[in-house]
Amino acid sequence: MPKSKRDKKSEYFRLIVAPFFNLIVVSLTKTDKKGLALKQKIVEDVRNCVEKYSSIYVFTFSNMRNELMKDVREQWKPSRFFFGKNKVIGVGLGRNKEEEVGDDLHKISKCLKGQCALLFTDSPKDEVLEWFSSYSCEDFARSGCTVGKTIQLSEGPLKKFPHSMEPYLRQLGLPTKLEKGVVTLIKDYEVCKKGAVLSPEQAKILEYLGHRLATFKLDLRAGWVKGVGFERLDGQNEEEKEQTDDEMDE
The missing domain is CATH 3.90.105.20 (Ribosomal protein L10, N-terminal fragment, domain II)
Structure with a gap:
C-alpha cells in the first residue's frame, strides 16, 4: 500500500528537518500517561487514611450537589470524605483477605459498587449513624432526574x-x-x-x-472499626448483598 502524504511529510520532518535543527522527535503514541501515577497516589492516600483514622464508612448518594457536599465536608472536619473509582479505592483497601491492609477490610472493598464513597473518621459510631439518618437537603431537580411529583x-x-x-x-x-x-x-x-x-x-x-423536587441524601451501606471489624448498615447481610450484586452484574 502506498504511503499517504501525511506519512511522507512526517518522515521528511523526522529524517531531514529535525536533525538539521537538533530537534528530538517524540511520537505522541509513546508518551507516558499520568493515569498510572494518579492511581498509585489514590492507593497511597487510601492506605494513609486507613492508618490515620479509626473507622471507615461506605455510603451511597443521590442527587449529588458539589456545593452541598462542600458544606458536609466542613461539618465533618477533620474527618475525610473520599471519592474516586471504586476499583482503585478497592486496591488501596485490599480486594481480598491476602491483600487487605487491615482485618476484614476486603469486605469494605466488596461494598464499593455503583455510586458510593468513603468516610474516614474518628467519630463514634452512634454519632455517624445519627447524622447520616437525619441529613437530607432539598434542591432543584436537574435535567435527567426522575421526579416523584406532578x-x-x-x-x-x-x-x-x-x-x-x-x-x-x-x-x-x-x-x-x-x-x-x-x-x-x-x-x-x-x-x-x-x-x-x-x-x-x-x-x-x-x-x-x-x-425543589430533588433530595440530596447520603445513605450508609457498611462500616468498619479498628479492633471491631466489618458491619453491614443497610439491613442486608453479606450473603444476600453479594447475591444481589452478582445478579445485577449478570
Missing part, C-alpha cells in the same frame, strides 16, 4: 415573572403571552409528571417556579 399550572397570570421574561418562557415551552404587561398562561399546563425524566426545559421551569 406539577401543573392553571391558566391565568404568572405575576412572579417580569414581563421581559415572557419570550424566554415561551422558548421553554410555556404557553404564555403578555396581557397588559403581565405574563399570562393562556391554558392549563403540565410542567412534569410523576415518574417522568426531566428535560432541560422542564428543569429550568421548575427552578423558576421554585419547586
